[in-house]
Amino acid sequence: MDWLEEKAKQLRKYLQEESLVRTLVWYLSIGMAGVFTLYWITRNICLAWLDVLERRRDSLLPGSQQFQSMAEWGAAVMGGGVKFGSEELLLNLLRLFYNSCLYLYIIICFAIVGKIFLETKIKPAVSAVAQSLNYINMGDYSHEISWRSPDEMGLLCQEAEQIRRTLLKNRKDQWRQQEEQRKINAAFAHDIRTPLTVIRGYTEFLQKYVPQGKVTEEMLLEKLKTIHEQEERLFRFSATMTTIQNMEKWEISGNWYEVSALREAMEAVVEGIRPGTDRNISLHVDISHQQVFLDKNLLMEVFENLLNNGLRYARASIQVEMEMNGKELILFVKDDGPGFSEKALRSGMETYFSEEENSREHFGIGLSICRMLCENHGGSLSLQNSVTQGAIAAAALAVGVRAR
Numbered sequence: 577m578d579w580l581e582e583k584a585k586q587l588r589k590y591l592q593e594e595s596l597v598r599t600l601v602w603y604l605s606i607g608m609a610g611v612f613t614l615y616w617i618t619r620n621i622c623l624a625w626l627d628v629l630e631r632r633r634d635s636l637l638p639g640s641q642q643f644q645s646m647a648e649w650g651a652a653v654m655g656g657g658v659k660f661g662s663e664e665l666l667l668n669l670l671r672l673f674y675n676s677c678l679y680l681y682i683i684i685c686f687a688i689v690g691k692i693f694l695e696t697k698i699k700p701a702v703s704a705v706a707q708s709l710n711y712i713n714m715g716d717y718s719h720e721i722s723w724r725s726p727d728e729m730g731l732l733c734q735e736a737e738q739i740r741r742t743l744l745k746n747r748k749d750q751w752r753q754q755e756e757q758r759k760i761n762a763a764f765a766h767d768i769r770t771p772l773t774v775i776r777g778y779t780e781f782l783q784k785y786v787p788q789g790k791v792t793e794e795m796l797l798e799k800l801k802t803i804h805e806q807e808e809r810l811f812r813f814s815a816t817m818t819t820i821q822n823m824e825k826w827e828i829s830g831n832w833y834e835v836s837a838l839r840e841a842m843e844a845v846v847e848g849i850r851p852g853t854d855r856n857i858s859l860h861v862d863i864s865h866q867q868v869f870l871d872k873n874l875l876m877e878v879f880e881n882l883l884n885n886g887l888r889y890a891r892a893s894i895q896v897e898m899e900m901n902g903k904e905l906i907l908f909v910k911d912d913g914p915g916f917s918e919k920a921l922r923s924g925m926e927t928y929f930s931e932e933e934n935s936r937e938h939f940g941i942g943l944s945i946c947r948m949l950c951e952n953h954g955g956s957l958s959l960q961n962s963v964t965q966g967a968i969a970a971a972a973l974a975v976g977v978r979a980r
Contacts, residue, residue: 579714588961589660591886594727595727596697596698596727596728596729599693599697599727599973600689600693603689604685605694606687607686607688607689608685610685611678611681611682611685614681615677615678615681618673618674618677618681619674619677622670622673622674622677623674625670626670626671626674628869629666629667629670630667637790639841670791675933697727698730700723700728700729701723701725701730701732701733702729704721704722704723704733705721705723705732705733705736707719708720708721708736708906709736709739712740712743712782713811713859717740717743717744717747718744720737720740721733721736721737721740721879736814739899748759749951754816756926757837764882768810768813770806771806771807771809772802772806772810774802774806774812775806775807778799778802778803779803781799782796782799819945820944820945820948823945823948823949826874826948826949826952828871828874828952828953828978829871829873830869830870830871831869831870831871831872831920832867832868832869832976832978833867833868833872834866834867835861835863835865835866835867836871838861838898839859839861839877839898841872841876842859842861842876842896842898845876845879845880845883846859846896849883849887853887853896855887855890855891855892855893856892856893856894857883857894858894858895858896859894859896859897860891860895860896860897860898861897861899862897862898862899863898863899863900863905864900865900865977865978865979866978866979867977867978867979868900868905868975868976869974869975869977869978870905870953870973870975871977874949874952874953874973875905875973876905877945877949878907878946878949878950878971878973879896879907879909879971881942881943881945881946882907882909882942882943882946882969882971883896883909884942885909885942885943885969886909886910886911886913886967887911887916889913889967890911890912890913890966891911891912891913892910892912893912894909894910894911894912895908895909895910896908896909896910897909897910900977901972903974903975903976903977904955904972904973904974904975905955905972905973905975906970906972906973907969907970907971907972907973908968908969908970909968909969909971910962910966910967910968910969911966911967912965912966913966913967914966914967915961915962915965915966915967916959916960916967920959921959921960921961923942924959925943925944925946925957925959926944926948943957943959943969946969946971949974950971950973951976953973953974954973954974955971955972955973955974956971956972957969957970957971958972959971
């Protein structure tokens with residue numbers, strides 16, 4: 577019995593993992609084997625009973641040895657001693673069942689196989705997808721489609737699960753964008769308050785005291801210089817807002833590029849920066865694929881932002897490395913500066929984050945722009961500190977790869 581249970585368990589597992597067509601063929605084969613077995617048993621039983629009933633009927637017919645004359649047989653029938661009608665009816669029913677039982681068993685087999693097939697192969701997957709769709713319809717994207725099977729229904733569940741994850745990612749991105757927009761609006765309201773207050777205060781001061789002749793030329797020029805500085809700050813902030821909006825709306829335009837062409841473009845940027853800095857910049861590209869599919873302009877924008885950010889903190893050198901990890905192109909920019917602070921590691925990629933005193937010049941958007949661009953390209957940006965010294969920014973872009 578244990579051997580049979582083990583074999584039955586293995587068969588159930590095998591049928592669960594097989595394709596729908598093969599599983600249905602197996603079910604029908606097993607069912608038809610049962611049909612013919614049951615038909616053979618039924619046939620033998622019916623033949624035995626038919627033989628018995630026919631013998632009994634023949635023994636009750638006129639002319640048999642039981643009755644000496646037709647009158648005696650008729651008297652027995654009229655007196656109830658012979659139930660010839662019921663015997664004949666039973667014979668007819670047995671003959672009908674004998675002739676039609678095979679078709680009856682086939683119909684029952686199809687009904688049972690269909691129910692088992694639906695219950696084991698179709699219904700669980702459909703129920704899992706339907707339940708997940710109900711949650712999604714209510715706005716809840718957190719319920720995973722848990723049905724796992726290598727057959728077609730399992731693949732359908734995997735596709736539905738991928739759609740659910742995509743919807744969840746899009747919803748999270750939407751929430752994140754809304755949160756970032758809220759922070760940008762808060763930063764905008766906070767940062768323009770000071771220059772507007774200064775401009776308003778100095779304007780009211782000049783309007784009040786210039787007509788009275790109480791403002792000297794030197795004082796007037798000083799106030800106008802301050803007003804001009806605050807105006808320049810507002811213009812820079814406006815340009816920053818425009819830059820952020822443009823990066824958020826960046827439309828990916830991918831193409832196939834030779835890895836050597838990307839390396840030459842990056843080397844050109846490095847050569848253009850070297851004359852204006854005393855830091856040593858090294859570039860190393862470790863990619864075996866001949867061609868990659870990506871947005872070159874986006875890659876260069878990320879590279880330049882990370883490089884400029886590293887130059888602000890590097891003491892003597894910057895190392896730039898580019899490599900492939902599966903279908904992700906990863907760009908590492910490492911400097912030998914003080915590294916990221918704990919606060920920068922947590923919030924360094926947020927819009928307008930900056931720990932510099934002259935943050936009015938940079939507005940803290942370099943890493944934020946890189947993060948936006950990487951996410952638009954299907955990748956991500958991560959910050960970490962080197963185990964030796966300095967900070968490391970790693971930008972990952974989802975790309976296509978092929979050999980030439």
